Amino acid sequence: MNSPVITIKELARLLDLSPTTVSRVLSGNAKKYRISDATEKLVKEAAKQHQYQPNQIARNLRLKETNTIGLVIPDISNPFFANLARIIEIELRKLGKLILLTDTHDSSDLECETFKFLFGRKVDGILVAPVGLRCEHLQRFSHIPMVMIDRYFSELSVPYVSTDNYAGAYVATEYLINKNHSRIACIQGLVNTISNKERVRGFRKAIKDYGISSEDIEICGRDFSIENGYQTTQKLLKQASSLTAIFTLGNQIAIGAMRAIKENGLKIPEDISIISFDDQAYFDLTCPPLTTIRQPIDLIGLEAVRILFNLMDGRQPESKLLPAKLIERSSVKDCNSV
Amino acid sequence: MNSPVITIKELARLLDLSPTTVSRVLSGNAKKYRISDATEKLVKEAAKQHQYQPNQIARNLRLKETNTIGLVIPDISNPFFANLARIIEIELRKLGKLILLTDTHDSSDLECETFKFLFGRKVDGILVAPVGLRCEHLQRFSHIPMVMIDRYFSELSVPYVSTDNYAGAYVATEYLINKNHSRIACIQGLVNTISNKERVRGFRKAIKDYGISSEDIEICGRDFSIENGYQTTQKLLKQASSLTAIFTLGNQIAIGAMRAIKENGLKIPEDISIISFDDQAYFDLTCPPLTTIRQPIDLIGLEAVRILFNLMDGRQPESKLLPAKLIERSSVKDCNSV
DNA sequence: ACTACTTGCACAATCGATTGTGCAAATTAC
DNA sequence: GTAATTTGCACAATCGATTGTGCAAGTAGT
Incomplete structure (x- = not known):
């Protein structure tokens, strides 16, 4: 039987093609690499038929991009953060990113450990509502695009979005x-x-x-x-x-x-x-x-995501304090x- | 300058050792592979000094284990689910797992897409509160360990934990x-x-x-x-x-x-x-x-995690209906x- | 018919960590 | 002093996808 997961290599063998060609078709680069229309169609059909889903882990390793954003929150059961998480999830999904959610229970130690985890997972960016007591770990990982939400440290060069x-x-x-x-x-x-x-x-x-x-x-x-x-x-x-x-x-x-x-x-x-x-x-x-x-919870989430993506695109960090009502x-x- | 991320290979070059040896020491298999105490100490110190953090993406690819659990929830801003998410996060973290959080906004289509994402990310397991309208996608991905929470389909062989x-x-x-x-x-x-x-x-x-x-x-x-x-x-x-x-x-x-x-x-x-x-x-x-x-929100979360881990260990699926009060x-x- | 392109695809390296196996050098045995 | 072990580590393949480059076969030009 076919295993439920099929790889590019297997697909290639089935079609008597090289993995290279299959990959190029499936990533939409058929034209660029002069794959014939016939081959392209063949590959696409086979992929659909076998329900090919690319192994993101492998892509990530090669492309150094995980399409994953770490969300670090002190307490997800606090409705403020739950609502924030929701709006952020919606925005990130629109942009094709998934969220690695971590709850630090207001512990700086846990937060620090969390940062190591997220770093190891090679997240593309981090949205963090820091516990707020210490910030060495934020500093240490500040080479990865990061935006602080709700709580922040103005002494860091990491941008933030919060309420006034x-x-x-x-x-x-x-x-x-x-x-x-x-x-x-x-x-x-x-x-x-x-x-x-x-x-x-x-x-x-x-x-x-x-x-x-x-x-x-x-x-x-x-x-x-x-x-x-x-x-x-x-x-x-x-x-x-x-x-x-x-x-x-x-x-x-x-x-x-x-x-x-x-x-x-x-x-x-x-x-x-x-x-x-x-x-x-x-x-x-x-x-x-x-x-x-x-x-303005929704606005905080929206702005945080926007600024994070600006950062990931190499643009300038920018902080915001939004008005309360x-x-x-x-x-x-x-x-x-x- | 040292780049902020150091790999095993670089560590090996610095120490004039092979990546093999470094890897073996760092994964605690020094004894098993007869690495000398001196070498072991050397490697460990260098790793600490350079703040070596293993690239989990690479490990995942090799080991086929991501230490990540997908959590699929209809609405994280609903306090019921937020509380559930919290207890689940706590339990999973104890077990060394991280959560990929997705909010389906009660849309079966989004849920289906979400499952593809999670599958591509090679999550070790899935905890899902299904929207509940359709279940083909649950069926399709049921080869990955999965437990339904709150909502479920009794016709599937996927176990569930819910309230009575x-x-x-x-x-x-x-x-x-x-x-x-x-x-x-x-x-x-x-x-x-x-x-x-x-x-x-x-x-x-x-x-x-x-x-x-x-x-x-x-x-x-x-x-x-x-x-x-x-x-x-x-x-x-x-x-x-x-x-x-x-x-x-x-x-x-x-x-x-x-x-x-x-x-x-x-x-x-x-x-x-x-x-x-x-x-x-x-x-x-x-x-x-x-x-x-x-x-019994906490109990639901606890049981769901327990059953999921049983499943991942290859044990029998088991469903539970817990009493309300x-x-x-x-x-x-x-x-x-x- | 012979050169010059173009077309269509494959080879092989790479990302970073892991692991079965192999092989010198060091040690022990006799 | 030679054979048998043991010690200590390295080679190379692998996970799955991506990509620069190379190379035949086909087509066009004269």
């Missing part, structure tokens, strides 16, 4: 302040990641600009998980301060915070207000609908009207 | 009936997919077992999207029937349904009850908290107590 986290956080904080909140807690994500730092910076700047005492605010939390949102909020609420609003710096944190508030028998926004960075599809259905800062719902109480 | 959708839907329906609902709509997902069909079957069976007139129920909808949940619910509500409960067959459908209900100014569960297949992390925070049927919250009104 600073401005977004500023707007969110300003919004709270305009609603006359003054005792505000900010629950942050992974400390030291640029997106977190920028959001915190935006928060602080607004606080300062509006002359709010630094004693009336609190910045706490440690990562972007639901767990962190929950535990940090529990702690905040136990402090029995006169906290009036919480600004969560990620959608998962918001979930945890809401859960804790609910368990404490408090009402949003009557007892405590909440605003979150990073909108999600279901945030209009939570109790109450959540006011958020929406990041306030989505006003009803999780923030207007303390002016009291 | 029939039983889950039966329990959900029974729950509604016990709460004395009798005018129930069921908003389904992708018609003809096995998970949908099984859920509908469970629904129908419960309806029949409890003697509810088929005129009091309605089965509508077309796919697993938010959009479908929204539009179908809008239609249902416009019919001004005396509908008392909706059973949505997927988490995204539930979101759409809730949105439509809300926009129509109706209250859940006072005006209309809702129960959904497929629990999500945030469903305790929606307005109201949603009663759902939870699928009712998570009672407060989106279903108890009509008995009225």
